Every structure is written in C-alpha cells, then in structure tokens.
Amino acid sequence: MFAEKKKHTAEFSKLPNHIGATTKIKGDITSQEDFRIDGHFEGNLTTTSKIVLGEKGVLDGNIKCGNAEILGKVTGDLIVDNLLSIKSTAQIDGNVVTGKLAIEPGAVFNATCQMKGAQTIKNATAKTK
Numbered sequence: 001m002f003a004e005k006k007k008h009t010a011e012f013s014k015l016p017n018h019i020g021a022t023t024k025i026k027g028d029i030t031s032q033e034d035f036r037i038d039g040h041f042e043g044n045l046t047t048t049s050k051i052v053l054g055e056k057g058v059l060d061g062n063i064k065c066g067n068a069e070i071l072g073k074v075t076g077d078l079i080v081d082n083l084l085s086i087k088s089t090a091q092i093d094g095n096v097v098t099g100k101l102a103i104e105p106g107a108v109f110n111a112t113c114q115m116k117g118a119q120t121i122k123n124a125t126a127k128t129k
Contacts, residue, residue, distance in 0.1 A: 021056055028061075035065075037072070055089045078111075 016034035019025055023039035031047045038054035043061045045051065050067040053059055057072035064079045070090040078084060080098040088106035096113040103109055 016050075016052070019057075021054075053090075055087075 016036045017031065019035070019037045019039045019041055021038040025039070025044075026042045027085045028044045029035075029041075029046070031048060034049045034051070034052065035045065035047060036052045037057040039056075039058060040058045041061065042059075043062075045059070045061065046064040048066050050066045050069070051063060053072040053074060059072070059074045059077060062077045062079075063074065066081045067083050067085075068070045068078065068080045068109040069085045069087065070078075070092065071087045073091040073093075074090070076095045077121060078092070078098070080096075082098075083100045083102065084096065084098040085102070086092060086103045086107045086109060088104040090104075091108040091110075094109045096111045098113070098115055099117070100114065101115055
C-alpha cells in the first residue's frame with residue numbers, strides 16, 4: 001500500500017506546474033520546477049527551470065528562468081539564463097536578457113535585447129529585485 005503511494009507521488013513530481021487555460025493568477029511565484037502557463041498570470045515568475053507560455057497564455061510581469069519557450073503574450077522583462085525560444089504565435093513587449101535566442105518568423109518582438117554571458121544575466125537579475 002505504501003509503495004503504491006510513493007510511486008504515485010513520484011509520477012506527479014515529474015510533471016511541470018500548470019496554470020490552466022481558464023485560470024487567472026495574480027501574485028509572485030518562486031520555484032525550482034518547470035512551469036507551463038496556458039491561462040493568465042499577473043506577477044513575477046522566478047524558476048531555475050523551464051517556463052512554457054502556451055499559445056493562449058498571457059503573462060503580465062517579469063520572468064527569470066533557466067530556459068523559456070514562448071508561444072503566447074508577455075508584457076514585462078525576461079531574464080533567461082540559457083535559451084529563449086520565441087515561437088511564431090508569440091508577442092513580447094519588454095526587455096530581454098538571454099544567453100541564446102531563437103525567434104520564429106511571424107513572432108512579434110517589441111523588446112530591447114541583450115545577449116550576454118552569465119555575468120550580465122546575474123547583473124540584470126540584481127537590478128530587477
């Protein structure tokens with residue numbers, strides 16, 4: 001009985017945090033886990049892992065993460081330690097600091113962008129606090 005519960009918990013711990021399409025959240029979130037946002041999030045989101053903003057997702061606030069894949073709309077600053085992937089359906093309005101950047105044709109990118117090493121990203125993080 002206990003082995004089943006432990007297995008069940010381990011399976012769920014591998015899933016990313018998810019904000020569903022009909023959900024609206026306001027506030028700040030800090031985590032070390034992956035996030036997928038398909039709803040509306042207003043606030044600052046900080047994680048050492050990956051953020052995926054779905055095609056219908058809206059994020060009004062700042063993002064600090066390891067990697068990001070953006071398909072929806074972001075209004076705010078993005079600080080991405082490694083790869084920021086902006087898909088064709090994305091709209092970005094703000095400031096971006098990233099290690100690597102990939103933008104698909106069709107994406108709206110109204111942002112200032114700095115592509116720098118880890119030191120610049122650390123400095124940008126300190127300024128957003």
